[in-house]
Amino acid sequence: MSFKTELTRMWFTRSLEPFTFTNEYDNELDYGKAEQLGLYVHIPFCRSICNFCPYCKEIYDENKMSEYIDALIKEIHLVGSRYKEKKTVTSLYFGGGTPALAADRIGDIIGALKEHFVITDGIGLELHPDNVEPQTLRKLKEAGVTRISIGIQSFLEKYGSVLGRKSIDIDAMNRALDEVPFDTVSMDLIFALPGQTIEDLKSDIDKAFETGANHVAVYPFIDFTFTKSPVKAMPKRQKRELMDEMTEYFEEKGFYRSSIWTFSTKEEAKYSSMTRENFLGFGCSATTLLKDSFKVNTFSTKEYCKRITEGKLPTSLTIRFRKRQRMVYYLFWTSYSTRVNIRDFEDFFGVPLKKMYGFEIFMAKLFGYITEENGMLTLTKKGAFYFHYYENYYTLSYIDKMWGLMRKEAFPTGMKL
Missing domain, CATH: 3.20.20.70 (Aldolase class I)
Known part of the structure; x- marks a missing residue:
């Protein structure tokens, strides 16, 4: 895991605890x-x-x-x-x-x-x-x-x-x-x-x-x-x-x-399977994200079919989120849309966004990464690039490691990220 993603995780979750699957x-x-x-x-x-x-x-x-x-x-x-x-x-x-x-x-x-x-x-x-x-x-x-x-x-x-x-x-x-x-x-x-x-x-x-x-x-x-x-x-x-x-x-x-x-060409023409608050995934390697948990199905089609035949779900790894961990996940994928609705965050978690991350929002504005207008935080062109920059680190530190393991083992004993 890269030092940058590990440091970012600790800062935003306010914890040394890794993401444990x-x-x-x-x-x-x-x-x-x-x-x-x-x-x-x-x-x-x-x-x-x-x-x-x-x-x-x-x-x-x-x-x-x-x-x-x-x-x-x-x-x-x-x-x-x-x-x-x-x-x-x-x-x-x-x-x-x-x-x-x-x-x-x-x-x-x-x-x-x-x-x-x-x-x-x-x-x-x-x-x-x-x-x-x-x-x-x-x-x-x-x-x-x-x-x-x-x-x-x-x-x-x-x-x-x-x-x-x-x-x-x-x-x-x-x-x-x-x-x-x-x-x-x-x-x-x-x-x-x-x-x-x-x-x-x-x-x-x-x-x-x-x-x-x-x-x-x-x-x-x-x-x-x-x-x-x-x-x-x-x-x-x-x-x-x-x-x-x-x-x-x-x-x-x-x-x-x-x-x-x-x-x-127009706002109505959209296509994204990523920027959703919660989702259910079906099929091998599909993920499910709910309020307090995230799970990944096995990558093996053979073991997937076997599990289903036994009347069991084909889940391979599961994480039970701490509240701050879930907030980080929410903010990361919501930011992918280049916009974070402050009210939506409070409705989802029952706590104001600025109470949890007021300092980070202040600094992001100061460095020109985001703007705020009518309750909406929006990434600037500079902010969009640095989101990509960290998304690349996240992908190689987390997704690469998880998918690399799951390609080898249908049901790993666990993983820490």
Whole structure:
């Protein structure tokens, strides 16, 4: 673990106690009183494995995927039957892997979820560029999907080859998106690649919107220790310059900024499975965040299916939050949206934000990281970069360590972060 993240954790939690995960698991999840609850479903199968991707995935096999989805639906019923009344949730997102490979059964999964939940704010699903063709898109739309996110990474061939991706048929993609429209069409791009310039990024951004996107996510490349990517991280100063130039370009175009990395043609065009107060996760590697706890499902599809067959939830690691730990988690992921509503924090925790972190807010204003207006704290351009800077440390110190372990062990005995 890096000294910076450890020091930050101790300061904000006011404790030397690390984040401690154990291998106990909840067979019943107390989500009944959770407000602003979201849903996430993980489909881990891919036609091929990208060398830069850190997520839980494996090579597609029709029989394995069928068995997995049967288990997934059973997990949904195990969790959903906890309460007799249907629980209202904000949204549902499918991630992976390549969930569009399960297009024929997405409707079955959504149907199972709707037996227990009322989804009020749309359904999103990730696609590989190869999936963007009319037949697949129609199946997804008929199943209830309203938002899609396409993993472009880069339209430029020089970066496609670096990332192990083949060239994209832009005209075919454009025709398919015209033929089968969605409320949100998001496209994922990557910045901070070797030798990448602002002109390269502008080219990718323009091409995304020309090809049918109304929302773009431009994520930084992060060099996880357990991936096989040959790409090396871009130096800090160069990355900041590139990020600032990218942000200025979006601002010049008049786009709406919905998070650190995401911009859209209008506020209504949104796609984010991350900035939610509470959520339930289904499938291998999926996480569940509630008021007092956070749990992670096993990364092993085999052990996942086995647990479900036994009538047990596939939880691998769980943390019981101390109040300050939960506050740090809340503030970190809420800040990802570039905005923290002071009143929302007090409603969630029952204590004023400035009582808990008044000094930190004062200093952040003093150094030009945030502004405050009408009860809203907003990251400045400088603040957004330094959020990214610490998010990168957090990812490599916490997520890299946890995912690295869980890729090796289906049910570790525990972990301290």
